[in-house]
Amino acid sequence: MSEPILRLEGVSKTFGGLKALTDVSFALEPGEVVGLIGPNGAGKTTLVNVVTGNLPPSSGSILFEGKDVATQKPYEAARRGLARTFQIVQPFPQMTVLENVTAGALFGGGAGSVGDARDMARESLEFVGLAPLADRPAAQLALAARKRLELAKSLAMDPKVLMLDEVNAGLNSSEIDGALALIRRIAERGVTVLIIEHLMKVVLSLSKRLLVLHHGRLIADGPSAEIVADERVIEAYLGHKFAARLKERHHG
Amino acid sequence: MKSGPLAYALLAAGLLVLASTPLWADNYVVRTAAIVAMYGALATSWNFIGGFTGYPSFSTAAFFGLGCYVGAICQHAGVPMMLAWLVATLMVGAFACLLGAIILRLRGHYFAIGSIAVVEVCRLVVSSWSSLTGGGDGLNLPLLTWAPEQVMRFFLFVMLGILVLSLIATALVDRARLGFGLRCIHQNEDAAAMVGINTTLYKVAAYTLSAVFCAAAGAAYASWTGYIDPTESFQILMTVKVPVMAMLGGAGTLAGPFLGAAAFVLLEEVFWANFLDWNRAILGVVIVLLVFFLPGGLLSLARKAKAKANSANSGSGGAA
Numbered sequence: 001m002s003e004p005i006l007r008l009e010g011v012s013k014t015f016g017g018l019k020a021l022t023d024v025s026f027a028l029e030p031g032e033v034v035g036l037i038g039p040n041g042a043g044k045t046t047l048v049n050v051v052t053g054n055l056p057p058s059s060g061s062i063l064f065e066g067k068d069v070a071t072q073k074p075y076e077a078a079r080r081g082l083a084r085t086f087q088i089v090q091p092f093p094q095m096t097v098l099e100n101v102t103a104g105a106l107f108g109g110g111a112g113s114v115g116d117a118r119d120m121a122r123e124s125l126e127f128v129g130l131a132p133l134a135d136r137p138a139a140q141l142a143l144a145a146r147k148r149l150e151l152a153k154s155l156a157m158d159p160k161v162l163m164l165d166e167v168n169a170g171l172n173s174s175e176i177d178g179a180l181a182l183i184r185r186i187a188e189r190g191v192t193v194l195i196i197e198h199l200m201k202v203v204l205s206l207s208k209r210l211l212v213l214h215h216g217r218l219i220a221d222g223p224s225a226e227i228v229a230d231e232r233v234i235e236a237y238l239g240h241k242f243a244a245r246l247k248e249r250h251h252g
Numbered sequence: 253m254k255s256g257p258l259a260y261a262l263l264a265a266g267l268l269v270l271a272s273t274p275l276w277a278d279n280y281v282v283r284t285a286a287i288v289a290m291y292g293a294l295a296t297s298w299n300f301i302g303g304f305t306g307y308p309s310f311s312t313a314a315f316f317g318l319g320c321y322v323g324a325i326c327q328h329a330g331v332p333m334m335l336a337w338l339v340a341t342l343m344v345g346a347f348a349c350l351l352g353a354i355i356l357r358l359r360g361h362y363f364a365i366g367s368i369a370v371v372e373v374c375r376l377v378v379s380s381w382s383s384l385t386g387g388g389d390g391l392n393l394p395l396l397t398w399a400p401e402q403v404m405r406f407f408l409f410v411m412l413g414i415l416v417l418s419l420i421a422t423a424l425v426d427r428a429r430l431g432f433g434l435r436c437i438h439q440n441e442d443a444a445a446m447v448g449i450n451t452t453l454y455k456v457a458a459y460t461l462s463a464v465f466c467a468a469a470g471a472a473y474a475s476w477t478g479y480i481d482p483t484e485s486f487q488i489l490m491t492v493k494v495p496v497m498a499m500l501g502g503a504g505t506l507a508g509p510f511l512g513a514a515a516f517v518l519l520e521e522v523f524w525a526n527f528l529d530w531n532r533a534i535l536g537v538v539i540v541l542l543v544f545f546l547p548g549g550l551l552s553l554a555r556k557a558k559a560k561a562n563s564a565n566s567g568s569g570g571a572a
Contacts, residue, residue: 086446092444104448107447
């Protein structure tokens with residue numbers, strides 16, 4: 001295997017007495033699509049925030065392409081190629097869809113001029129299928145289109161690692177199918193993708209490998225098929241009692 | 253927030269009218285034109301931080317007042333007038349750069365309060381530091397020994413020059429990466445950082461740009477009036493008036509702040525001349541009405557009219 005593109009070693013994050021992340025370690029290989037799952041409050045979004053410099057880790061190291069980036073600022077992460085989308089979409093509301101994506105290309109994607117950035121933006125709008133809405137103000141878009149806009153903006157930044165924080169939350173099932181196809185095409189470009197998701201359908205259909213976070217600890221890391229059968233994972237999601245009952249039924 | 257051809261036409265017409273006043277009007281009108289140009293430059297400067305970046309800065313009077321004092325102290329020390337203005341501009345620019353790195357960590361109302369405190373702190377320091385600034389007695393500057401009309405005309409063109417420079421800077425920033433980034437920060441600062449904008453650096457640049465033209469105008473104003481004191485140089489009223497002017501014309505646009513300043517100064521003159529006791533109250537009411545009914549500023553009227561015409565056109569086109 002090649003050198004991991006992103007490696008976390010013993011990363012912890014505490015807020016006062018609250019341990020949001022405890023000793024999290026894992027590595028992503030270039031081009032991999034990995035799912036990160038866990039119940040509400042497990043620390044999934046905190047993990048993304050720590051990796052992209054929105055929050056400094058309390059301890060541990062984050063290596064991106066072999067370089068320790070634990071103390072980076074969010075804009076530095078963006079320029080390095082560590083892009084993310086937000087669970088709650090963050091557009092520039094009064095700007096057009098095209099301008100939104102142009103911002104990504106200009107500042108994160110290393111475009112030489114505003115004109116070049118606009119061309120790159122058009123390409124990524126084409127890629128996500130938002131080209132017909134290019135001149136609409138971002139605030140006018142419906143939720144599914146806004147999530148696509150987030151993706152287009154991240155793509156225009158030419159990311160090496162893309163972290164998708166619940167890009168499918170709030171979408172209906174046909175919209176989810178569209179988003180899945182899109183994420184698959186992004187992965188085909190060679191972008192390493194970390195999908196943070198509640199919907200098992202989404203995670204299982206995209207990623208061969210799963211990470212499971214529970215109470216801020218990484219409790220499982222392995223092939224998807226094994227992980228979903230893992231007792232600890234079922235317990236984390238369904239509670240101890242139900243997991244035990246489920247096990248009895250399987251054995252009985 | 254693009255400026256349309258109408259805005260450019262109004263801008264060019266406004267500048268021409270101001271520049272031509274010595275040809276067709278008396279000294280009072282020329283003086284008013286110089287005041288319009290000065291406030292135009294102040295409002296256009298404020299536009300960098302307040303209009304583009306969306307940070308409600310009330311530091312204008314601090315930069316203006318410091319500009320007055322640095323220019324005056326330099327002239328006292330024997331520095332030629334124009335060079336003194338340049339020194340004032342550079343020193344206040346450096347001051348804004350350092351100060352911005354500190355107070356731009358605040359956002360929203362906190363930033364507004366912080367920026368207004370800067371004015372008071374500057375005023376207090378200047379009035380206490382008597383050995384350098386003359387304290388409450390103020391400072392006298394060498395007066396120009398030309399005829400009054402000549403002096404008036406000279407300072408009209410100086411203020412117009414500063415205004416034009418600030419407008420050119422605005423047009424350049426508007427087209428460049430900096431302007432784009434500042435507008436992103438205005439819309440959503442966290443998202444701006446996430447697309448790779450060094451938000452701190454950009455905000456400091458905007459704050460510094462908002463200071464340099466104020467300092468130049470302040471230094472020139474000091475030479476013009478020949479006497480400055482702390483209360484006159486660091487007016488809280490000025491610090492509030494300038495953002496109002498910019499918003500009156502249209503914050504975030506190229507021509508808006510200048511047109512707003514022109515409208516404001518003219519209204520002020522009219523009310524002052526005709527309603528001596530009530531002018532502030534009437535002006536206040538006018539401002540409140542404008543903010544309520546015309547939040548996008550005077551320039552938004554033109555944009556609305558254009559949008560209406562367009563929709564009427566496309567409507568008939570669709571029916572055909």
